[in-house]
Amino acid sequence: MFDYLDTDLLIPEKSAPRSQEILIMAEQAGERIITFFNPETLADDLAKAGFHLEENLNPPEINELYFNNRPDNYYAYENAHLACAVVK
Secondary structure (H helix, E strand, O other): OEEEEEHHHHOHHHOOHHHHHHHHHHHHOOOOOOOOEOOOOHHHHHHHOOEEEEEEEOHHHHHHHHHOOOOOOOOOOOOEEEEEEEEO
16 A cells, blocks of 8 residues: 555646645655656556556545545545555
């Protein structure tokens, strides 16, 4: 199980300001984020490395499973995904 940021975050017009803040905070902490994945090609990318993608949740799916009806109105980052992969 891992989370990842999608490649849309690299295109300011396609990413939410809140998601852009992740990049800024990480850089300020000395941990520049340099790896992003395209959700549409993630299964193939993982297969090339010997993994099988079991699940790939997008932000609306993450919200549905984990954040609906929260009293603090917290919600998933717009460019963040959750994935589950297993070794083939």
